[in-house]
Amino acid sequence: MxxxxxxxxxxxxxxxxxxxxxxxxxxxxxxxxxxxxxxxxxxxxxxxxxxxxxxxKNAGFSCFGSLSEILSDLETHTNTEILDLVNERVIGLNLMRKTLGDDNIDYKKSGGYELFMDKESLIYDKCIENLKIINDLLSPIFKDDVYKVVSTPNCFSKLKPKCVFSQFEAQLDPxxxxxxxxxxxxxxxxxxxxxxxxxxxxxxxxxxxxxxxxxxxxxxxxxxxxxxxxxxxxxxxVAPARNQVLVTKPIKNLEINGSFHMDRGYYYFRNIDKRILIGGGRQLDFENESTTKFGTTHLIQNKLEQLLRDIILPNHDFEIENRWSGIMGVGPxxxxxxxxxxxxxxxxxxxxxxxxxxxxxxxxxxxxxxx
Ligand SMILES: Cc1cc2nc3c(=O)[nH]c(=O)nc-3n(C[C@H](O)[C@H](O)[C@H](O)COP(=O)(O)OP(=O)(O)OC[C@H]3O[C@@H](n4cnc5c(N)ncnc54)[C@H](O)[C@@H]3O)c2cc1C
Incomplete structure (x- = not known):
């Protein structure tokens, strides 16, 4: 042309x-x-x-790392590096809020939960052992404890996963x-x-x-x-990393409110417009998900639906409205x-x-x- x-x-x-x-x-x-x-x-x-x-294409989590994620990152990064990383994330979020204004990004300080199922009891125990150490490490940034153990929100009462809450996490509309x-x-x-x-x-x-x-x-x-x-x-x-997501149609009497992480951050879900958005599952097929091609796969989408059925919405009928993927850039x-x-x-x-x-x-x- x-x-x-x-x-x-x-x-x-x-x-x-x-x-x-x-x-x-x-x-x-x-x-x-x-x-x-x-x-x-x-x-x-x-x-x-x-x-x-x-x-x-993302989930709109205004987050800086769940407890298990920070703990796992500490295996490959020094304390100073982790403190810097978290600080950069907090500075970035504050700069976005200041530049655009909370109304223009639909910022909601709903808090973030990390759920630990029974099979993750070892990871949970390790997190609890290190809870104070990590809260102390992050205290120069937040001036308060970031993570605390809370009872499982009622909506998950059937399975009763263990739960760690972060008061500083929020949601936004990307x-x-x-x-x-x-x-x-x-x-x-x-x-x-x-x-x-x-x-x-x-x-x-x-x-x-x-x-x-x-x-x-x-x-x-x-x-x-x-x-x-x-x-x-x-x-x-920097390497490409695809991440898949789905969102349900509106669900009657949805009680879930907040951002949730599961399985060391490999799965995440949140409420949005009376729906649930859930994503993750790259670890099921790292090889095929290391791509710049958009697309969804049965393997990962079925797993996301299974988590909805078994853990997140066991008492609700739901239908899927939308599925998509996005491409991230990752490295060592x-x-x-x-x-x-x-x-x-x-x-x-x-x-x-x-x-x-x-x-x-x-x-x-x-x-x-x-x-
Ligand atoms: C499903 C999913 C969920 C996520 N959830 C969260 C979350 O909840 N919270 C969070 O903090 N982060 C989340 N992320 C990560 C976050 O979305 C990304 O880290 C962030 O969007 C990266 O921004 P960016 O501007 O660097 O890259 P991108 O948004 O990927 O922008 C790069 C742009 O460059 C363009 N481009 C590339 N090559 C060319 C070319 N040759 N010519 C012209 N244009 C080109 C692309 O089209 C693209 O628009 C998620 C990511 C995904 C995929």
Whole structure:
């Protein structure tokens, strides 16, 4: 397709920064970059009609790690690294709330529960042994105990899983959040171009040229915020990880309220609009779920439905309204990569399972290293 004179003039030329990817990190990087360089021309290019990775596909948990997850991360990270990670997540969430406002993200401080079934009694015992140590570790951030043992909410009374509650967890609406963020970004004069798939880029002394499915574009600098898809453009240490979700139709007399984690965080569920959203199960088929291809599988969807039937909604009839998947970016270390890769190329990728929590902070930090 040949762009018109006007399209070239107003959209496609004299670009200072091209941000590749319009997820939470790309959008927030653009926002902070614009406030640092108000006169610069910033364009975000996105391969999908909508953001097409994780940011509009996720569960909307405003969380920083369940007790068992933090305990497990402590096996591969130092205390300081964990404290930093949790701190980054909390800072990111606060920055998002401050920038967009709680109403615009439907922020609800409903608390988060971690459920332990009978077969997880060993993990539960280990968590309880370490509860005080972890609360003490996190106390510089929260100034209060984060995790406490509580009795199982009544709705689970049949199976009585053991339960640890985190008062600081919350829920938000990721669709509303990204919509509000796009509105804010566009109100600052940042351009968002959808359906532009970046195939490669070439850096020279004076500019970067990107090859896309539509037209080649030139700019001063590019920023990769492509998360799970990054390897198609640059061999950074980030791998794709698909995550599947389903949501029920509205359920009468639904009592469940809050965010719930099960099986060391491999499953998660929450209430939304009188429905239950449940996701996870990658551990059932790591090999096939390490992909950038969207899609759902019988293996994982059946397991999610089984959890609904047996544990979450044993006393309710329910129907499934919607199933989908999203792609995350993961790596050997839980910290995101926020980096200057060369004179004209920057990256903010590898958000793991908590990109909604850290996304804004990554965007801010990235904008700070871009000169
Ligand atoms: C099912 C699911 C549930 C989750 N639940 C939670 C949760 O409850 N809480 C939480 O904190 N996190 C959660 N996450 C993780 C979170 O969604 C991600 O970490 C976060 O959205 C990552 O944001 P991002 O901007 O880095 O990447 P993305 O949102 O994936 O954005 C990257 C964008 O880059 C675009 N792109 C990639 N390559 C190209 C290219 N070559 N050209 C143009 N565009 C390109 C993609 O289309 C995509 O829109 C979940 C993830 C999934 C999948």
């Amino acid at each position: 040949n762009p018109s004179y006007w399209e070239k003039k107003y959209w496609l030329s004299d670009i200072n920064f091209i941000i590749i990817g319009s997820g939470i990190v790309g959008l927030s990087t653009a926002l902070f970059l614009k406030s640092k360089f108000p006169k610069k021309n910033i364009v975000i290019v996105e391969k999908g009609i909508l953001p097409s990775g994780g940011s509009t 669709g509303k959040m990204i919509l509000s963020l796009i509105k804010l970004v566009q109100s600052k004069g940042i351009k968002l171009l959808n359906n532009i798939n970046v195939k490669s880029y070439q850096e020279s002394d004076n500019f970067v040229q990107i090859e896309t499915n539509f037209i080649d574009l030139k700019c001063d600098k590019i920023v990769l915020t492509t998360n799970g898809f990054t390897n198609k453009l640059n061999k950074l240490e 270390n839980k910290s995101p990569i926020i980096s200057k890769l060369s004179e004209r190329v920057y990256a903010g990728v590898r958000m793991g399972g908590m990109g909604i929590a850290i996304g804004f902070n990554v965007g801010k930090k990235l904008s700070e290293i871009i000169s």
